[in-house]
Amino acid sequence: MTVDGAPASAVIRRGLVLSVLGLVGIGAVMALAILGTPTEARQGLAQKIFYVHVPTAVVALWIAVPATGIASMLYLWLHDPRLDRFAAASAEVSTVFCLVVLTTGPIWAKPIWGTWWTWDGRLTLTLFLFFLLLGYHTLRASLRDPVERGRFSAVISIMGVVLVPFIHLSVYLWRGLHPQPIIMKPSAPSLPPEMLRTLLVGFAVFTIFYVGLVTLRYGIQLAQDLREAADAA
Amino acid sequence: MGRALRLALVIAGKDIRMELRARTSLLSAAVFAALVLLVQNFARDPTAVSTIDLAPGVLWVTVAFAAVVAMNRAFTVERENAAFDGLLLAPVPREALYLGKYFANLVFVLLVEAIALPLFVLFFNVGLGHALPGLLATLLLATAGFVAVGTVFSAMVVKTRFAELMLPVLLLPFMVPPLIFAVKTTVPLFAGRPLSEVLPGLRFLAIYDVVFLTLALLLFPAVVDE
Numbered sequence: 234m235t236v237d238g239a240p241a242s243a244v245i246r247r248g249l250v251l252s253v254l255g256l257v258g259i260g261a262v263m264a265l266a267i268l269g270t271p272t273e274a275r276q277g278l279a280q281k282i283f284y285v286h287v288p289t290a291v292v293a294l295w296i297a298v299p300a301t302g303i304a305s306m307l308y309l310w311l312h313d314p315r316l317d318r319f320a321a322a323s324a325e326v327s328t329v330f331c332l333v334v335l336t337t338g339p340i341w342a343k344p345i346w347g348t349w350w351t352w353d354g355r356l357t358l359t360l361f362l363f364f365l366l367l368g369y370h371t372l373r374a375s376l377r378d379p380v381e382r383g384r385f386s387a388v389i390s391i392m393g394v395v396l397v398p399f400i401h402l403s404v405y406l407w408r409g410l411h412p413q414p415i416i417m418k419p420s421a422p423s424l425p426p427e428m429l430r431t432l433l434v435g436f437a438v439f440t441i442f443y444v445g446l447v448t449l450r451y452g453i454q455l456a457q458d459l460r461e462a463a464d465a466a
Numbered sequence: 467m468g469r470a471l472r473l474a475l476v477i478a479g480k481d482i483r484m485e486l487r488a489r490t491s492l493l494s495a496a497v498f499a500a501l502v503l504l505v506q507n508f509a510r511d512p513t514a515v516s517t518i519d520l521a522p523g524v525l526w527v528t529v530a531f532a533a534v535v536a537m538n539r540a541f542t543v544e545r546e547n548a549a550f551d552g553l554l555l556a557p558v559p560r561e562a563l564y565l566g567k568y569f570a571n572l573v574f575v576l577l578v579e580a581i582a583l584p585l586f587v588l589f590f591n592v593g594l595g596h597a598l599p600g601l602l603a604t605l606l607l608a609t610a611g612f613v614a615v616g617t618v619f620s621a622m623v624v625k626t627r628f629a630e631l632m633l634p635v636l637l638l639p640f641m642v643p644p645l646i647f648a649v650k651t652t653v654p655l656f657a658g659r660p661l662s663e664v665l666p667g668l669r670f671l672a673i674y675d676v677v678f679l680t681l682a683l684l685l686f687p688a689v690v691d692e
Contacts, residue, residue, distance in 0.1 A: 309688050361639055368636045375626035385622045388685045389636065392615065395681055396640055399674060403643040406670075407650065 241456035248449025255442025259285075262435045270431045279344045286337040288435035290359070292443050293330035297323050298362060298394075305390035308383060314458070317383035320390060322450035324369055326443055331363040357404040358397070365393040379458070470562040477558070477566025482573055484543065491539040492577060499532035499582040503589050517590045522652035525586050526608075526645050532582060533575045533609065533641075534634045537616040540571050541624040554690060564686040568617045568679075575609050597655040600664055604655070607671035608648040614679040615640045621689050640678075647671050 266284040273280035304320035307313075338356065339349040350356070369389055376382040424432065485492055506524045507517075544550035553563060583605075587594060594601065616637050623632040651667035 309685075361642070364639050368639065371632065371635055372622065372626070375628065375632060381625060384688050385625075388618065388622065388688055391685065392618070392640070392678075392681060395677065396643070399643040399677075400639075402670070403646040407646045 241452050241459055244452030244455060245449060246452075248445055248447075248452050251441060251445030252449055253445070255438060255445045258434075258438030258441060262288075262431065262438050265431050265434060270427050271425065273428075276345055279341055282337050282341045284431050284435045286334060286341060287432060288439040289330050289337070290334045291436065292439045293327050293334060294359070294362070296440065297327035297330060297443055297447075301327060302390055302394035305387035305394075308387045309391070312383075314379070314383065317379075317386065318451055318454045318458070319447070321373060321386065322447045322454060324366055324386075324390070325450055326446045328363065328366040328370065329446075330439075330443070331359055331366065334359055335363060352404070352407075354401070354405045358401055361400050361404075362397070365396070369393070379461075470559050471565070473558050473562040474565035474569060477553070477563060478569035478573070481540070481543075481567070481570035485539075485570075485574065491536065492574060495532055495536040495574070495578045496581040498535050499528055499578055500585050502528045502531050503582065503585055507589060518592065518656065521586075521590045521592050521656060522649050524590060525583075525652065526648050528582055528586065529579055529605070529609070529648075530612075530638070530641050530645055532578045533612065533616065534637060536574045536578050537571055537613065537620050537637075538630055538633055539574075540567050540617060540620045542620075542629060545624060560687040560690060561683050563690070564617065564683060567621070568614060568682075571613045571617050571620075572610060575613055576606070579605055579609065592656065596658065600655045600661045600668075601652065603668060604648050604651045604664070604671065607668055607675060608644045611644045611671060611675040611678055612637070612641045614675065614682045618682045618686055618689060621686070644671055644674055647674075 262284055266281045270281075270284075272278060301320050301323040304316045304323065308316040308320060338359075342351070343349050369386060372389060373382055373386050376385060503524065506520070506527065510517075510520055541550065544553065586592065616633070619636050619640075620629075620633055623629040623636065626632050647667045647670045651664040651671075654663050655661075
């Protein structure tokens with residue numbers, strides 16, 4: 234994604250351009266969702282949040298968090314500081330995306346499910362992921378030595394990735410035979426083409442935004458690391 | 467493997483001997499557990515909620531909090547006089563070092579649980595009876611799992627400034643799956659259901675133990691090697 238050795242400011246600039254592009258795209262998705270997409274018959278306007286909520290959730294859970302885990306595993310093996318920097322940047326963006334998912338979800342759930350919060354499996358899993366990410370950042374922030382910080386963060390990130398299926402299984406079984414909340418979310422394949430189009434644009438835009446933010450964060454970290462190395466020398 | 471296990475037992479023996487002589491952290495963890503039990507009794511409306519409805523949750527919340535407190539000491543004791551550097555310099559495989567710390571932690575947490583359990587029975591008026599073997603198996607399996615994770619984490623947090631606060635922040639999310647299954651197992655046990663009914667829960671706890679103990683053994687060298 235980024236070339237190490239290129240000056241940090243070039244990376245930051247690239248990250249800024251991509252992030253702004255992502256932001257403009259998010260604005261476009263919102264406009265498209267409100268003006269260019271038919272309103273869902275049963276849920277009405279509340280369903281519009283779907284075009285922000287679902288892409289953020291998918292990018293966070295299927296791209297950002299796995300990317301952090303893979304980079305952490307590779308870091309323990311290769312000890313390349315670029316991997317640690319990337320893992321940290323990706324984890325930070327994952328945290329923000331999880332927070333967006335956890336905020337937009339209840340806003341939608343209040344009118345549709347009739348409650349802000351429910352201990353539904355997917356909801357609980359996202360909440361746990363959010364707490365795992367917070368723990369990851371707390372640990373990083375409290376360690377000074379960059380090599381130690383890299384190793385410890387990689388260890389906790391790998392353990393977190395292994396924990397996810399256990400959380401998934403246990404929160405589902407915890408509910409036992411209780412009925413799942415009636416999910417009126419239209420499932421993707423049955424979406425009318427206009428809705429599917431807006432959703433797909435949403436996926437693309439949020440992926441660009443993720444890449445932009447990670448690049449930006451990576452560049453800032455690179456600048457910090459270079460500065461520290463220069464100070465130490 | 468035999469040698470590693472023997473070395474692990476030597477390290478665990480050292481920790482346990484130290485603790486039995488000083489007794490400070492064991493006693494404070496036990497008092498802490500008793501206080502958590504006490505506090506939880508007042509977190510209910512005595513006229514509306516009977517103790518038995520709350521009992522499984524109370525037991526496992528107490529176990530979780532007391533275990534975190536007890537596990538904090540594993541590596542903090544090594545901080546004094548740079549004792550841990552001595553351990554790392556000794557010709558001991560990292561896996562044996564981990565297992566030694568793991569065994570010692572396991573013994574401590576189980577000791578704290580052994581003190582807390584009778585108090586729990588007393589305060590919450592729980593008739594254990596037939597539930598006891600199943601409950602002991604649940605306690606052992608659940609504890610074995612989260613202590614495996616906690617031992618790795620306590621070796622990491624000792625390098626940070628707020629180790630005592632950092633451990634629960636990192637560890638509690640990892641304790642939730644075993645706790646969910648422990649509660650799932652405890653509820654039918656307290657209701658007098660047969661042991662066969664809780665076997666799936668126990669099996670899940672055993673899987674968690676195997677997975678995280680293996681993972682911890684693989685990752686521990688990355689935590690301690692400079």
